[in-house]
Amino acid sequence: LRTGDPEVVYAAGKTTEQVAAIVKHLTSANPNRPILVTRADEAARAAVRAACPDGHLLEDATGRCVALGPLPEIPRGRVAVVCAGTSDLPVAAEATFTARVFGAAVEQITDVGVAGIHRILAARPALDRADAVVVVAGMDGALPSVVGGLTGVPIVAVPTSVGYGAAFGGLAALLTMLNSCAPGIAVVNIDNGFGAGLYGARIARQSGSGTDSGTLGTVTELPR
Amino acid sequence: LRTGDPEVVYAAGKTTEQVAAIVKHLTSANPNRPILVTRADEAARAAVRAACPDGHLLEDATGRCVALGPLPEIPRGRVAVVCAGTSDLPVAAEATFTARVFGAAVEQITDVGVAGIHRILAARPALDRADAVVVVAGMDGALPSVVGGLTGVPIVAVPTSVGYGAAFGGLAALLTMLNSCAPGIAVVNIDNGFGAGLYGARIARQSGSGTDSGTLGTVTELPR
Amino acid sequence: LRTGDPEVVYAAGKTTEQVAAIVKHLTSANPNRPILVTRADEAARAAVRAACPDGHLLEDATGRCVALGPLPEIPRGRVAVVCAGTSDLPVAAEATFTARVFGAAVEQITDVGVAGIHRILAARPALDRADAVVVVAGMDGALPSVVGGLTGVPIVAVPTSVGYGAAFGGLAALLTMLNSCAPGIAVVNIDNGFGAGLYGARIARQSGSGTDSGTLGTVTELPR
Amino acid sequence: LRTGDPEVVYAAGKTTEQVAAIVKHLTSANPNRPILVTRADEAARAAVRAACPDGHLLEDATGRCVALGPLPEIPRGRVAVVCAGTSDLPVAAEATFTARVFGAAVEQITDVGVAGIHRILAARPALDRADAVVVVAGMDGALPSVVGGLTGVPIVAVPTSVGYGAAFGGLAALLTMLNSCAPGIAVVNIDNGFGAGLYGARIARQSGSGTDSGTLGTVTELPR
Amino acid sequence: LRTGDPEVVYAAGKTTEQVAAIVKHLTSANPNRPILVTRADEAARAAVRAACPDGHLLEDATGRCVALGPLPEIPRGRVAVVCAGTSDLPVAAEATFTARVFGAAVEQITDVGVAGIHRILAARPALDRADAVVVVAGMDGALPSVVGGLTGVPIVAVPTSVGYGAAFGGLAALLTMLNSCAPGIAVVNIDNGFGAGLYGARIARQSGSGTDSGTLGTVTELPR
Amino acid sequence: LRTGDPEVVYAAGKTTEQVAAIVKHLTSANPNRPILVTRADEAARAAVRAACPDGHLLEDATGRCVALGPLPEIPRGRVAVVCAGTSDLPVAAEATFTARVFGAAVEQITDVGVAGIHRILAARPALDRADAVVVVAGMDGALPSVVGGLTGVPIVAVPTSVGYGAAFGGLAALLTMLNSCAPGIAVVNIDNGFGAGLYGARIARQSGSGTDSGTLGTVTELPR
Amino acid sequence: LRTGDPEVVYAAGKTTEQVAAIVKHLTSANPNRPILVTRADEAARAAVRAACPDGHLLEDATGRCVALGPLPEIPRGRVAVVCAGTSDLPVAAEATFTARVFGAAVEQITDVGVAGIHRILAARPALDRADAVVVVAGMDGALPSVVGGLTGVPIVAVPTSVGYGAAFGGLAALLTMLNSCAPGIAVVNIDNGFGAGLYGARIARQSGSGTDSGTLGTVTELPR
Amino acid sequence: LRTGDPEVVYAAGKTTEQVAAIVKHLTSANPNRPILVTRADEAARAAVRAACPDGHLLEDATGRCVALGPLPEIPRGRVAVVCAGTSDLPVAAEATFTARVFGAAVEQITDVGVAGIHRILAARPALDRADAVVVVAGMDGALPSVVGGLTGVPIVAVPTSVGYGAAFGGLAALLTMLNSCAPGIAVVNIDNGFGAGLYGARIARQSGSGTDSGTLGTVTELPR
Numbered sequence A, B, C, D, E, F, G, H: 001l002r003t004g005d006p007e008v009v010y011a012a013g014k015t016t017e018q019v020a021a022i023v024k025h026l027t028s029a030n031p032n033r034p035i036l037v038t039r040a041d042e043a044a045r046a047a048v049r050a051a052c053p054d055g056h057l058l059e060d061a062t063g064r065c066v067a068l069g070p071l072p073e074i075p076r077g078r079v080a081v082v083c084a085g086t087s088d089l090p091v092a093a094e095a096t097f098t099a100r101v102f103g104a105a106v107e108q109i110t111d112v113g114v115a116g117i118h119r120i121l122a123a124r125p126a127l128d129r130a131d132a133v134v135v136v137a138g139m140d141g142a143l144p145s146v147v148g149g150l151t152g153v154p155i156v157a158v159p160t161s162v163g164y165g166a167a168f169g170g171l172a173a174l175l176t177m178l179n180s181c182a183p184g185i186a187v188v189n190i191d192n193g194f195g196a197g198l199y200g201a202r203i204a205r206q207s208g209s210g211t212d213s214g215t216l217g218t219v220t221e222l223p224r
């Protein structure tokens, strides 16, 4: 990762103690580098909070993420994160949180689904002012194809494991997105909100727009 | 099949001679029953034409179909057949042809794609006056989900083998359709325009609407 | 969904509190619209019951469903729901319940299996008087093919995840149904009793038959 | 193979010359042992015929088989071979031919399909007098499940690669058969008529029935 | 099933109470028909024992089976059940138990593996005196191919879900067995010891050998 | 597509005549819009050349592409296209051509493979001056993971169908790329050089760098 | 296994009592043969410790292995075990432990990943002095391809089930390794550290180098 | 590759002209390095022969390989290549040829199959004197498991695409080999005789045995 990018810890499959130890180690080894912890359950996030009693802390329960250290204060570019609703929210929130921590302003649009086309059409202004659009969708994974018909901005599609039966744990949505009829869509792994958020932020930070879209420093809990 | 339904011959994997022989046999065995031949290439269709020099004949090159005998003259109900474009046309035409031969009036809408949402919206009146909607789509197979958000009429979704790579011969589109976010969608086999047309006609014939939608008897070549 | 169709809540993956809150919100926002809650375990159903102390309530434990509000009182058309036995009953019951709540009279036939052909033959009168037939089957998923040889009514096939080993969680039954030798079969997702019931009811409501098949309003527990 | 069993040559993937050479070598090495050549196209069969100008020869064009040498003359037991129709005939004929060459009397029943249940019911006497039943089916592969409900004799199920789309080259039929609701069914590889015929003959030869079911020696072309 | 065959109850997915109720119902409805309960854990077997205080009872903990009622006393034919060792024992025991309850004498050979070829060679006499051989194998599923080279008796191969990683829950073993280089092998579903035992017994009962191989009536626990 | 983006024609599965007709139609309907034809074999490209006798034409035989009309003259941003060698060149060339036609300056690096790590290290300056990096790889698909460790620029990974056996037509490479250990990678469909080139150009055109990287208008054949 | 090779017990799926009983039996049956127990959790390892109160014992908690009896004292050849980090450590440790117990000196290199190419380059001397290299990798499974470009020593690649989504339980890594661009790589089953360690030791013991690389007898806990 | 290893050209997917050009280029660039061309059909091999009129040339039609330049003259170690017969010969011959060209003495054993266990047992002396054993098998892929029970030498297993139906192009054999019950087996890609031969030679060259096993220089056509 480039200088200034946060150090990232993937907490899944690690004990609470291991997560806390890694965070303490990273903090003391390099106090000037921000740290992002993903896939952290309540216990892991509490341990990170305890390990960092008075530093700046950004946390999101839905996205199961926590960040600490000198996070970016002036956003570089803007990312829109789009999903259909409740079930996809954890992955969308992970993308949102990661994009913010990697320096982008983020606009989250969470009630647009393929089967309710007018709500997507209403979201068009937000799509238009973004430098990158993250679209999160499970089940049929059709949402990126529709968004792809509405904007010329690079779209990062994230299939989720939401669904049952022939959803095959996100495989159906993944294949849909890889075969999208609309151009301008690239895909990350199933449920990989982190990867999509980082990717969106990397596109946004080298784009000109969005630099007046607010600050990130004072947020402690993202709206859901 | 119920009394009056055509006898159906699936010409794929049969020689031209076999197709002609079957058609001749069926014609003489039961002159009052219509015959539908599907997956018939130009040679097979010519053989059927030759086998039936002066009877009523309905043929469609795009859909690779030919029908003969006393076809239904007064449509019972109405089927809309929807697809995105060129590549899916053969399957859509097979569905259209089959639905007509099984007695439905058919309205074909062939230039609507997920990535051009306004064209689907413009097709809404046609969707509204149908008793059943057949939606044909390859690649991402996303079109039925969008149509499903626009109508409460039963939708028959047909995945096609159009696409490459991770389309896996229509598997991607099939899974998309089985996992559609929109309710009111049932799915037939990949490329099975015949099955979808028959299914749409069966729904339509027991529905009240559409009986004034013209006659079928004079058509010899479907518009493309 | 068309005007008058119930609002549907999918309770799987939601907490009891979330389900209760959504139901309360929908009830007060639109008291004249019925609500259907599917995949609701005993706790979720109890919460819905508590949230609706004196309204009309329809509930089915086998199908894990509950409905409330001004449900349809005069059935529009008739759906037959067919399955082989014990293991497929939850999915069949979900289809039955959904079809009723969407306005159809439903006739459930639950002891017919492919390996006992005479029981299916005995069910023929029920198949004949239906406007749509839902067939639920796991393991080999062969039942729809046999039913398809007995009726010209549209069949909605539901594969279930019943079975083990090479059943692959319903994949075997799904493929069987998509490849049925009998025409007139369309397929919904594995275990998707809800989708099949809704689809059957949509076909039935636009068909002429079955309007004298009893009322739905007084039922509180479906017979099993 | 046990003493007396024919030597078997699988001609697929071998040149006509290779097949002829192998047959000549086997004939001169062991003139008292019969030889069965499977998957032999017209050219390969002609080469075998030429290699064996005056010996006893049994050939079947549909099953792409030829046999020569001292074939069994008194059948040991009886095998029924069942399939639905035209497309599955080559595999069924391969099973029939193999079973005969391995010593069984064979009864072929070729026009029974799942979607026409009365024709299967009419075949019951033939099923009852067999020692083993081979059932050949493509597409949904549902036929063995139905036959399994009608007989207590061991059933050998052969999935075929007939079908398209989600038939996946016979995979759908294979899975159906492995998951059959009816007990008493075991399965061989897709299109493996040879394996099923041999297996049926092995069961039949150790069973008591069927020894008066005619002779095999004078047949030169199996009826189709 | 033919007259005299036991009624079979598949206990997986049923509550202890349901299993006991079904067994009581079957016993009183038809006291002269034996009952086999498979996939029955200790609690279910205890409930069956309690439901049948003084009748004849046959039980096997490894195979998770229990049978009751007038079981066959004179074996008809002989089945050999072969497996490599500890992990495959439950499936092998289910096959053994089922074959006995369906009337065959059974010889179980449980320590032969592909990687220790001499132990299989030593088992040859047992293979030779059987009318059918059931071979149970997980992981590579190679054992039936080796046994198939040693005997001309029909082999029923049972893949098991033993293994990890690329064993894919028994899929690897299943494919191996379907593609066996040795002829004379047919396959049942993954872990389906019941189906293999029943199939072996059906072959054995119509074969001449093995009728002097002891009685079955006094066994209460199969040796492991 | 945004105003100014070329119209795109996918020539695969279309006849030479169809391609020529579409190109002529587009040219006369909108002479000011560029046209890109992909997957065009030599005959199709010749037909396009003939249809456009004196206009500006850009063609690449390796990438099977041809473009015509008022192509962008001043590049907006810079895309690096990276691949390992001979077999992946057609897909890489398609990406290169598309990126150019959509307005980016392109730098192609074609002899870097995972197994020769020093050549990738030598390519680092080119990676550093790009706004987006397209990485094309077949077989193991490992190249994007290595490139991802060397740059913080957004990477578009394209799996190719190069390889045999367990490459499964590009599936292996696709899965590798979706699971990359390196962050900052998004993936397009197997062999989809067009999608990757377009995506890279969309990222590049909104980035500040690269605007002095030469002109595109005079190129008629891309260097290989 | 050859004389002198340890007896191996696979503890997964066995009870603690079964593991202890097997170890006791093996110890008394053949006191001069070492025993290796793999996939042994803390309880199983404690039971082995108790079963062997005063013998030589080698144990590794990370690799879930324990060995006892007269282990090799003079290493024959040298194996390098390479992995990227935390998540793959259990499988790497199993390989290390097995290779030691089968007689090889082992050098473990655990912090090299594809995305940090300089750390692999730094490990080159260790690769150069090995007779066999085991490379353990999950997710993209790309590490063996990179190592394969750095050494001409035989590489044993072990895919792990680390990852989520399209990692499909190690399938992605497995396919990557089977399709490696670098020659000199052979692959074992997913998570099969045991098989890789044994394979590496077998190569090493017949190679000339590494015989002065220390002793193994005094180690009781491997460094992590 | 290490100094002295041949340069390798993979001719599949290259034109005859391209192959000849590459060989000429490599010969003149580095006359002291041997060249191996694999997957070369008769035309490609003729072109190589013409490109090298008077040099040392080694060619094998079955293995579709040709080598030229200063090939190794004194074998270092010994590789045994084992397969069952005709269909697997091309892959086995590719392995044999590659192992020779990479410096090993090779002993080819080509008529051993799983179903004829005595022939494998007879091959044991050849297995015992080898430093590495390559086992090539299609269909069930069971042969390596059996060989693995007979030798402690490292085994390289090569699945082939021989077979039909559920062989799935070699997938069945691949999975069998990855799950082998016998230890000491590692696997290369389907049909990758080249990779197996190279791997075997790399093991052999660092082992002590086999250095007196003849010369390689005078061979021009390998025995089949």
Ligand SMILES: Nc1ncnc2c1ncn2[C@@H]1O[C@H](COP(=O)(O)O)[C@@H](O)[C@H]1O
Binding pocket: A008, A009, A010, A011, A038, A039, A192, A193, A194, A195, F181, F182, F183, G085, G086, G087
């Ligand atoms: N939610 C996530 N999904 C996928 N990869 C992640 C995620 N969070 C972190 N990572 C990656 O995991 C690496 C850290 O892994 P670790 O060292 O195991 O904590 C980071 O460099 C990221 O590239």
Ligand SMILES: Nc1ncnc2c1ncn2[C@@H]1O[C@H](COP(=O)(O)O)[C@@H](O)[C@H]1O
Binding pocket: B008, B009, B010, B011, B038, B039, B192, B193, B194, B195, C181, C182, C183, D085, D086, D087
């Ligand atoms: N295009 C088609 N796709 C799938 N099934 C078809 C098609 N056309 C006909 N069929 C079915 O094939 C049967 C006739 O098959 P056959 O007897 O082989 O000609 C008909 O009864 C139809 O159910």
Ligand SMILES: Nc1ncnc2c1ncn2[C@@H]1O[C@H](COP(=O)(O)O)[C@@H](O)[C@H]1O
Binding pocket: C085, C086, C087, D181, D182, D183, E008, E009, E010, E011, E038, E039, E192, E193, E194, E195
């Ligand atoms: N272990 C088993 N595996 C597969 N099928 C079984 C098994 N045991 C019983 N069956 C089948 O399940 C049927 C009884 O199912 P049920 O009515 O649900 O108890 C029997 O007729 C058997 O064909």
Ligand SMILES: Nc1ncnc2c1ncn2[C@@H]1O[C@H](COP(=O)(O)O)[C@@H](O)[C@H]1O
Binding pocket: F085, F086, F087, G181, G182, G183, H008, H009, H010, H011, H038, H039, H192, H193, H194, H195
């Ligand atoms: N038969 C083969 N199967 C797999 N890989 C091969 C084969 N022959 C050569 N290779 C590999 O392909 C590379 C050469 O590829 P290329 O530069 O395209 O000729 C060599 O370095 C080998 O690693």
Ligand SMILES: [Mg+2]
Binding pocket: A084, A113, A114, A137, A138, A139, A140, A141, A142, A143, B181
């Ligand atoms: Mg969606």
Ligand SMILES: [Mg+2]
Binding pocket: A181, B084, B114, B137, B138, B139, B140, B141, B142, B143
């Ligand atoms: Mg579409």
Ligand SMILES: [Mg+2]
Binding pocket: C084, C113, C114, C137, C138, C139, C140, C141, C142, C143, D181
């Ligand atoms: Mg069924």
Ligand SMILES: [Mg+2]
Binding pocket: C181, D084, D113, D114, D137, D138, D139, D140, D141, D142, D143
């Ligand atoms: Mg069938």
Ligand SMILES: [Mg+2]
Binding pocket: E084, E113, E114, E137, E138, E139, E140, E141, E142, E143, H181
């Ligand atoms: Mg085995």
Ligand SMILES: [Mg+2]
Binding pocket: F084, F113, F114, F137, F138, F139, F140, F141, F142, F143, G181
């Ligand atoms: Mg690569």
Ligand SMILES: [Mg+2]
Binding pocket: F181, G084, G113, G114, G137, G138, G139, G140, G141, G142, G143
């Ligand atoms: Mg890795």
Ligand SMILES: [Mg+2]
Binding pocket: E181, H084, H114, H137, H138, H139, H140, H141, H142, H143
């Ligand atoms: Mg083999």
